[in-house]
Amino acid sequence: xxxxxxxxxxxxxxxxxxxxxxxxxxxxxxxxxxxxxxxxxxxxxxxxxxxxxxxxxxxxxxxxxxxxxxxxxxxxxxxxxxxxxxxxxxxxxxxxxxxxxxxxxxxxxxxxxx
Amino acid sequence: xxxxxxxxxxxxxxxxxxxxxxxxxxxxxxxxxxxxxxxxxxxxxxxxxxxxxxxxxxxxxxxxxxxxxxxxxxxxxxxxxxxxxxxxxxxxxxxxxxxxxxxxxxxxxxxxxx
Numbered sequence: 001x002x003x004x005x006x007x008x009x010x011x012x013x014x015x016x017x018x019x020x021x022x023x024x025x026x027x028x029x030x031x032x033x034x035x036x037x038x039x040x041x042x043x044x045x046x047x048x049x050x051x052x053x054x055x056x057x058x059x060x061x062x063x064x065x066x067x068x069x070x071x072x073x074x075x076x077x078x079x080x081x082x083x084x085x086x087x088x089x090x091x092x093x094x095x096x097x098x099x100x101x102x103x104x105x106x107x108x109x110x111x112x113x114x
Numbered sequence: 115x116x117x118x119x120x121x122x123x124x125x126x127x128x129x130x131x132x133x134x135x136x137x138x139x140x141x142x143x144x145x146x147x148x149x150x151x152x153x154x155x156x157x158x159x160x161x162x163x164x165x166x167x168x169x170x171x172x173x174x175x176x177x178x179x180x181x182x183x184x185x186x187x188x189x190x191x192x193x194x195x196x197x198x199x200x201x202x203x204x205x206x207x208x209x210x211x212x213x214x215x216x217x218x219x220x221x222x223x224x225x226x227x228x
Contacts, residue, residue, distance in 0.1 A: 040220065045215060048213075048214075050213065
């Protein structure tokens with residue numbers, strides 16, 4: 001989507017390996033999010049950020065860490081990937097109330113952990 | 115904390131029939147409400163939102179939703195659906211004046227048959 005890109009778009013890895021997904025925005029939005037989407041579960045929030053170096057946990061944060069060292073990048077790291085982390089991961093950005101709190105989503109990153 | 119319940123996981127309808135996708139939310143504070151749509155093999159995009167004011171909100175492609183505070187509902191309706199409306203629809207809630215966390219329901223898969 002315009003203004004937000006995710007990389008890689010597809011990744012296959014093995015159990016126990018570290019994985020980092022990158023979300024990059026060009027909109028200078030304050031808020032950034034990582035969700036995972038699984039059949040029957042909808043989208044579940046993993047972590048979100050409300051500013052540089054300001055992050056907080058979502059409902060499914062175990063096994064994930066994040067970092068935001070600059071406004072435009074929000075990294076999601078799986079320290080030691082497990083098969084239960086096979087999912088489609090979506091990043092989103094939000095300008096806040098000035099933009100009606102509308103989230104714009106990236107195209108998704110499909111991760112398979114063998 | 116906020117939560118969302120989408121009462122139907124799948125809704126099959128015939129083309130040109132009316133449809134209602136049900137959404138109930140739970141929150142101890144005032145909320146913003148959203149409907150997002152995900153077409154097959156795509157990311158999520160905003161369909162419509164309720165922030166304040168008129169409780170009936172409309173999208174550009176004929177969908178509407180009504181915020182009912184007493185019933186804590188935000189049901190999505192369309193009087194006549196098209197094949198192209200086939201998609202998964204997600205209801206989402208965000209607390210006002212809070213952390214800008216957006217919580218999603220599990221989604222309703224709408225299938226429009228000819």
